Amino acid sequence: MKIKMIGTGAIGAKQNSASTLIDETILVDCGNGTVKAMLKNDIDINKIQAVLITHFHMDHFLDLPIFLLTRTFKYKEGTLTVYGKKGIEANRNALYDKYMNDGDSFETIKKNTGINFIEVENGSLHNLEEYTIESYEVTHGNISDCYGYTLEKNNCKIGFTGDASLCENVLKIINESYLTIID
Secondary structure (H helix, E strand, O other): OOEEEEEOEOOOOOOOEOEEEEOOOEEEOOOOOHHHHHHHOOOOHHHOOEEEOOOOOHHHHOOHHHHHHHHHHHOOOOOEEEEEOOOHHHHHHHHHHHHOOOOOOHHHHHHHHOEEEEEOOOOOEEEEOOEEEEEEEEEEOOEEEEEEEEEEEOOEEEEEOOOOOOOHHHHHHHHHOOEEEOO
């Protein structure tokens, strides 16, 4: 699997916030600055088939509405699936309606561009072409429903934790993965 770090910083850092691209098709987190970094690096947004959100802090989630809106401008064909905790679609809709609504409802955009939302749980498995995606509930301070993920392709598994504290599922991700990206 080919890994590109789009951003590795937090809100106050000079670097773009957390975001990792796998094989040009899967984006893990979409923090502030992600879309600009992708455009500057000529990353084709239409190739991205899935976005995995670890939690709802701005440095992991804020650019998701911008990413989806940008994708609608450049959209060709195919679907995009966004994975995240319960309420992922409602939170995205609230951001769009509050800050980006210019007349079109997000439901119209979603219908026209093939965007799907999947709410994950601890241990849920999802298949995306040749990938198996597994979600793990992890600890991140007092925030509920934070997730780490593993992606498996061709018997190679890599893991992602978001801003997680050391907990049982973070250890599980590390122990089961060839490589783990710990934010």
